[in-house]
Amino acid sequence: MTFFIAYRGAPNGAQDWENRCRSVARNRRDSIYVATRNLPNGETFLFGWIGKNAVPLEAQVQEGPGRVHLSTLPIETASGEPETYRSATLTVDLTDATVGISAPVTSPEQLFYAQRDGNLVISSDCRLLLQPGWTLNPAAVFAVLQYGAIPAPLSIARDVKRVPPGQSVTITSAGRESIRRFVWNPGAAQIPDSMASEEVRRRLARVFPVPGSTPIALLFSGGVDSTLLADQLARDRHSDVTLVNYAFSDDDPESAIAEKVAAHYGYPFMRILHDDGSIDHVLARVGAEYSYPFGDVSTLPTNAMIHAAIGRISPQSLVVEGTGADAIFGLTKRLALWRRFTSVPSVLRQAAAAAYRGFGMWRYDGPVRKACWLMRTRSQMPLIEASVMSQNSLSGIAYQIPEDDGQTLAAAIHDSYIGAVDGHEFDVAASMANLMHRCSGYCVAKSFDPLRSAGLRVLYPFLTSPIVDLAALMPVSSKYRDGADKFVLKAILKESLPGNLMDRPKAGFEPPMARYLRMPTFRAYLEDVVFDPRNPVLDFVDAGMARRMIEYSGQHDLTNREVHNYLWSLTFLSAWVDAHATP
Template sequence: MCGIAGVVSADRPDPCLVRRMCDVLAHRGPDGEGFHEDAHAALGMRRLAIVDVPGSDQPVYNEDRTVVAVFNGEIYNFPALRRELRDRGHRLATNGDTECLVHLYEELGDELVHRLRGMFAFAIWDGRRRRLLLARDRVGKKPLYWRTEGGTLWFASELKALTRDPALRREVDLVALHHYLTYQYVPAPWSILRGVHKLPPGHLLSWQDGVAVTARYWRVDCTPRDVASEEEAAEEVRVRLLDATRVRMVSERPLGALLSGGIDSSAVVAAMARHSAGPVKTFSVGFDDESLDERRYARMLARHYGTDHHEMVVTSSALEVLPALSWHYNEPFADSSSIPTFHLARMTGEQVTVVLNGDGGDELFGGYLRYLLMARAGRVPGLTFLRAPLDRAGSALAARGAPRSALQRAGRAIGLLGHPAPRRYARLMSSFTSEQKTALYSGPLRASLTDVDSHGLLDDAFAASRAGSVLGRVMDVDLNTYLPGDLLVKMDTATMANSLEARSPFLDHHLVEWAAGLPPRLKVRSGTTKYLLKKAVEPWLPPGLVTRPKMGFGVPLARWLRTDLADLAWDVLTDHTARSRGLFRPEAVRGLLRRHAGGHDHAGRIWALLQFELWCRVFLDPPVPGIDHDLASRP
């Protein structure tokens, strides 16, 4: 596991810049560093050593050193690949996975990605052809940013590494900001900085002769297929999950699991226990709000398997990490569960180096309550002729309800009825609606975004899906948008900030591809979410865990923004610095704050604005005298 960076150019790149870029990635790789330099390429990396700890330093080379690679991630099928490469006559100098890349490239060229089972972002420099190949794994576990200008290309694992180049103009991409306010994250291929891009999941980028070209190499096929029986399908879930867990337990460093007490993480811990000779180390986080605290369920599973269990409680005092979060997340990121995730990763990283989690179970097997809502709403045609009054009534009702309350859910459901399925889902996933953004924006910002429709991103994702039902398409859309844009960013950033590697058995691409084609009736049935997964893992779990209600992983944000965070939000969002950006109408921002303080729920929208402003102060604003603004020294 590493952080990678580099520059390729027709001219000789600056190797000192690449070293500065890697310095800012030191948290991703505290165990070592390595660099390659030639007339047209400078590559660098920081290493978190997990497999072949003493031997697999990077960069890695082929036999004649004409092909070089830097790599972030894990290739779980590397033993089989190494045997195959040796049989073909390749000489391997290490015992790890990274070296497979250069030799597979020699054999297969760009097609090597189809042979990799794992999570990865890598760069391969072909010195003979003066060609760079960048790749990102199928589902987007590992990040990769890039930019090009004047025939030169820069890339890095994190956006802040690219900002080490003084030639990069730090200007907000207004389209990215528009999308961020809708979804609470900046979706690929945008980044929050103009001219910088994220390589989307399942994509390659090739650079040669100053020209960069991206291409998609993988998309899961959600075409539904029949299954012989529920019992056989449940057994297949168990077999595939056990195999995906087994290969992710290979590590020369201490290993554990994040345990929320939900079905997904509990199933992963149960699978780990079946492969482990000793107690599994498990780590949980809870809250002082009982309605959000799942620790009792995590303890139930921990006792059942006799794990070495550790837990912590997150209170509003945990908000002291907000400046560190702005720095580590690189872009505005408004999923408030990043706070407990960061604290959990910090606690976990003090004891282990590798941790398994349950990410992906909801998207594969139908775990979110919104899937149930969309399945039911799919039976109701879009009442487009009543769209405006339904929107108004639904918004007014939802604003009166507490977060996740029946009143709030009813209001949101009413507002959906005036829209077709893709727009219904877009509204479910939106923090700000289009109308709310229009009311928020200053005149110049509104004029610059007249023709930009953030909901069109989900329209396109719906249209590209091969799923045969509304439910199937919604889940496919999540696999391509919400999962890589929000959940995987949250986990990768929080864990790597604490030099901790996170692995996700549910996101093994063999399991993803198999689960994607299951009929919807095995995912959501008669008001039950994750029907097949629950049936499959029920024999592994203690009584009561499978039937417990889903709670989600949230923080009491609405309450915090009326109490402990109220002054901070008001001060940061209404002071001269925020107003001087000229992006939002000050009276609209103040109105949001006042209405939230008065009992309406605008927590998600206020949090999104707060995270954007905090990000601006870390990355855009000039240093304040007496405060260290050197990015390399940030927490």
Template sequence: MCAIVGLFDMHGMSEPDHSLLERMNASMRHRGPDGGGSHHEPGLGLAHRRLSVIDVSAGHQPMYNEDHSVVLVYNGEIYNFQSLVRELRQYGHVFRTHCDTEVIVHAWEQWGVRCVERFRGMFAFALWDRNAQTLFLARDRLGVKPLYYAQLDHGQLVFASELKALLLHPAMRRTLDPMAVEEYFAYGYVPDPRTILAQARKLPPGHTLCVRKGGGLGAPQPYWDVPFAPVAVASEAQAAEELTARLADAVRMRLVADVPLGAFLSGGVDSSAVVAMMAQCTHEPVNTCAIGFADQRYDESAYARLVASHCATRHHELRLDGDDTGLIDRLATLYDEPFADSSALPTYRVCQLARQRVTVALSGDGGDENLAGYARYRWHVQEERWRARIPALLRRPVCAALGHAYPRAPWLPRPLRAKATLQAMARDTIGAYFHSIAIMDDDARTRLFSPSFKASLGGYRAIDVLRRHAAASPAADPLSQVQYLDLKTYLPGDILTKVDRASMAHGLEVRVPLLDHELVSWISGLPPQMKLKGNEGKHLFKLAMAPYLPDAVLHRPKMGFAVPMAGWVAGPLRPRLQRCAQDGALADSGIFNMDYVRQLVDEQFNGQRDHSAALWSLLMFDCFLRQVLDQPEGAERRAA
């Protein structure tokens, strides 16, 4: 995998700052430890860091066409590059290398902005066409690879694979985006297209950005979306057979590499299915890596070992017997934005373990969103059935009043938590789903923020992210609707961001066959009852994998890749949280009502309420303020 960075004068021909470009590129050396390169011309500077995976001896970037009028820097893999090479040769294009990078250059020459529609893979790239005086930025369909950009005050466009590179630019303002802060404390991450900084943006998945010299920046343009268009299936058995074939094809395409290759194996259905398909496609034993925990409530290592034995893999396991909170400050510098998914810690460790043996690892990410694996999908579908039976004019006021009066009982199983159920019934579809995934609800966020910060929001609420995507959704049924929302928000903003930063910190490339866009498109069109049947999520997937995996793995309770957060908050993190609540970065920011922050801490440690998710999000925001935002420019340059 790689890193890209660029400086582009949109209106003039000023010479880019060569030393600045090199510092920005060097700040992402972890993404590409095998080499770097740069391109300079009036008005433009491009740079690249390389992790060599395919055509190791060639494929250096920036890469050019024959007359050097087109230049490319690129992060990712185009898995169908060999078939594209054959097609482009028929049009007269001549290839000098055997790598996928050169395919993008010639595809641009042949098809222009529509070249992205031909690519099957994960990518973020920047291409300059001197003859057309056009800079073209693109990001893959599902958002596996990141791309940040900002328009600076003097008319320069700056972009990079990570936000830390943009922060090195002296003209980059460090002003926080209040709406991004509101979104972070709702979702635990900042959803696309915002970043935590008001001046910077993420290019959304499935979008391109075309900038012509002398023109304005314009808006990113979509080129793909998850279709949720019905597909024809004769029976469950036929659909399961086709799902297996499509997954095997997606896995097979991702086994092309000139370096050692392996897989993550959590012991869950998704990663186990990927490993099983790898074992079918290769003659050599698959290298698998897993993380184990001393706390049995979070330990899946026994299932991982069962799959490893079943598939005859070379299995490697790292056991975390104590807390791993010493990584917190390191994570803040990796993610550049506040990021509250605590599974970032074990993800970092499993990537560290994998990199000791392989350069490329396949993962099972995307299965829960594609195939309805989350328990919240079951509850949402059931609640939608109840909501449909009661007229909204009656349901909302009555259920709201009953929900307000009913006592809170978070220790009970969800079907018996009448307060939560009644409150959900009082909301509309999007409001109910938002409430089910928010780490801090509307009331808590209102109490968390200071009066001046709330005024800066101007009435904006984080739920607007979901409402915006819901308005554009092609999905019709309740299950597909929330799957679509997660595919647009949680998947790229949390899951894929987590894996990208954790893997790239170790120079490890991670490939995600369950997010092959052709596979995603086909799965999206399956009947909802094939994905969620009764209370069983991933119904068709488990049926398809039955010949390849043990029943004990396919039908075990879902655990998820989590850490014992409540125990960490009560134990090793307690002194740090108490300090955060008294003074320092949180108080100095002016964002927070510190009396409420102290209340959260006191209630947590007095055993009154479990606020561990909210306190973790506050702790990670504190780390971001201290480790990223408050770092002077000189310190960042020395670090780079």
């Protein structure tokens, strides 16, 4: 896994861009491959990759008469999956210097570009495109704070654009841009309940590599999603598989069950034990390690787990993670709840929203707070955004989004996600929006960059097109039955897994954030990075409210995820900006 780089423009600018990329590669101790082509208009086209195990250019480049086509995954290993899901791509027409760039639909790999002084620079690493003196894009800051991820075409920097997922941007030699929108079209043939289990198995088998071709490290909680992947690997006779588990304590009951599941399948079990001291190391590297900012409080344990595992698994491993199953098979109950609260008269929703703010309900847990939170969030945005995209309802409490930034953000959300699912029924559209925004934008982002920076390949089976399309092709009766989500996945596991290892409540990957907020080293980090008067992110938030939230959460062991996600989003964004600030 590597970072993609490209340039089109004046020859002297190409040399400057190459020098910058080589400097970055040296600092990261990475390999770099670069090639150039001369264009008829006198410009230079430069392209290449930076990474720990960057493969030779020939493996990712196709050249034909008058064109060069590049893919961020080696072309010869591509499966039958559509390229729009599989990787970012770039095509340059060597006759007229037109460049086309495309971003994958459901992937944490993002593609950025900027036009400056007639030159075009492109990379899957936003950090490479930041210029000295770069400034924050206000709408992008608010996107991280409220939604956890920045919707394209926005990026954290004002003069850098992001290619929307699944879409293609064409840029002529004169700098004119045109875009080809992505419209999700999974097909119309519904899968009957009687064939649901078989179809899930068949599609998962298509996603994994040939058994015996590569060692596999499966990030393994022991829950339904990761257990289904272990079950499929065992069914397909993959033998070189290690299950990597993160335990929050020596007596973590979830980890104990995960170990029993691993023993059932006969796979080695690697337990990584949480250590509060590791969080200090995460804080020290987190701003610099990620190629773009996002907000997900479980970044803390995930990053610690990845770094602990890197030295214990084979460097040739394919790392597999099960994010995405919730969005495809597990949203029915959640969406029904949101619809119920949407049916509440508007005047009551507004009253609940005012009560949430007026009584400071962010300080509490419990059903009353949750109901007011639901109605406040719904009063602030459309149903799809409220139900599967927004992380909190703290706008107007912890931060205030100006009207023009709110309009910019709403337009980006529509162009990136909502427009792609127009015409689908609500539950199906919400599933795909969740996959494109939440799952791809921050859930898998927290593992993606640490893994690809280490030179490891990574696979998210539930974000591949054969599985993603099941969100539309599988009836609700296969996803939700007897008051529970993921019916078809559990039905598959019942065929091979004892009931005592499967029938248990869902447990989230929740770090002890309230405890972290009491740690002296964590508090010192907040003072040094977040509350540093030079931190430009403070211009967009109520710093006093952030301090009150930190104090209250630490003192009262608050378990309110919306507060913890907000505080972590503020912390991570501040750390990222601090790591990449220029004099």
